[in-house]
Amino acid sequence: MVADLLHPWFTPQWERLLTQHRSNRLPHALLLSGAQGVGKHDFAQALANLLLCHQPTASGPCGHCHSCDLRIAGHHPDLVSITPEAIGKPIKVDQVRVLIDHLHSTAQQGGYRVVIMEPAEALNISSANALLKILEEPGDNTLLLLVCHQPGQLMPTIRSRCQRIDFVTPTPEQAQAWLSENLGLDTEKAQQLLRLCHGAPLKARRLYESDLLEQRKKLMTGLADLLRDRVAVTDLALQFGKFDLLQCLDWLNSLLSDIIRMQLANLPEPVVNPDMKSMLQAVAKRADSAKIFALADRIQEERVSLMLRHNPNRQLLLERLLLLWSDLARKT
Ligand SMILES: [Zn+2]
Structure with a gap:
């Protein structure tokens, strides 16, 4: 036991x-x-x-x-x-x-x-x-x-x-071996989960066992569609409003970290979200870094106010963030 x-x-x-x-x-x-x-x-x-x-x-x-x-x-x-x-x-x-x-x-x-x-x-x-x-x-x-x-x-x-x-935090090898054995996952899948959870294996297991991965998939698809003007900000905010909001903010933040690393360190590929490679490469190529940092700051502010307030207007909060996101790759 x-x-x-x-x-x-x-x-x-x-x-x-x-x-x-x-x-x-x-x-x-x-x-x-x-x-x-x-x-x-x-x-x-x-x-x-x-x-x-x-x-x-x-x-x-x-x-x-x-x-x-x-x-x-x-x-x-x-x-x-x-x-x-x-x-x-x-x-x-x-x-x-x-x-x-x-x-x-x-x-x-x-x-x-x-x-x-x-x-x-x-x-x-x-x-x-x-x-x-x-x-x-x-x-x-x-x-x-x-x-x-x-x-x-x-x-x-x-x-x-x-x-x-x-x-x-365990070494990546320890964490991956444990996660693979615990959930019967192949190495690549276990590594991807760990990347999304900063290497924390128990968090990765919770993520796998919840419906959050499905939410992440929808979030990513929505964000990519938004960059291509295939979906309206209000509709997307309505959809994301049913998700775990703090988790959504974390994921949006991890996309921005990837973009910043790709721009500043000249990395060819994203570290945390390699499954979103083409979207992130496109944004990294076109986005102005001041806009990226402004969005990152905004996410942080919303996180703090979410922790303090009881009932934020989720629709408004998401619309504001999504507008900033859609503006990232827009030519000025
Ligand atoms: Zn006993």
Whole structure:
């Protein structure tokens, strides 16, 4: 069971923690830091599973003790998971207060209590301050696992109270081998997925298993059609408005990065989106770099406001961006 969650590129971190655990030197709080989608969450879960088990074996939790039964059934009282109520929203102070009450009031099942908080950078000032109380006095056999994609956004007082473990992105060979084996993909397909996910294998697997790849395909076809004046901006915005908007912005951004690299570094082919080679070559050849950077800035602004606002006008937002995109390759 640990094997499914424990990815081979994290073996050194795992071994180190096991050694600490065996000599009763585990800290009260670990900050698991690294890029999104490299497997930190699985690592945290694997560690929780091991610590909760009453009869762990050398290879991990036994899978059949009372504690393992509770965990597998999905309601172990000593395993608490805290995430924002919606993607991009903060972890609220009330959520941390409930956690404090829970840690104070519940009886332990005779082993560890484990809290997995993700992403820890979603703590706002009040919830981070509330969490400090737990970090100062967590109680016996309690471990907080803060899974963090952007440790720089975490309050220094939180960071300094955790033992930090850094998780690097696996090498392209490791990531590709894992993805190919996991999803039964050929090398080229696995590499393409990894390029779209900055080399993060778990993110690549999620992408493959979702309908996002289909959305990407439609987005790319639409953008190419727009450059050829085959489709109206309003119609395209209406179609894209049903997609995952943040993901669309990321993909649009990755196209721009490819174009910028092709122009500035004089690369003959795109790095991230080789399947869109002819479209990107055409834009790179004709587009004014000031316009490309202006669009990239605009995307970044929209990303930020999307994270802050509840209900942006998706149609308007997309129309503005698509107009700028269609203008890229237009002769002036
Ligand atoms: Zn067990």
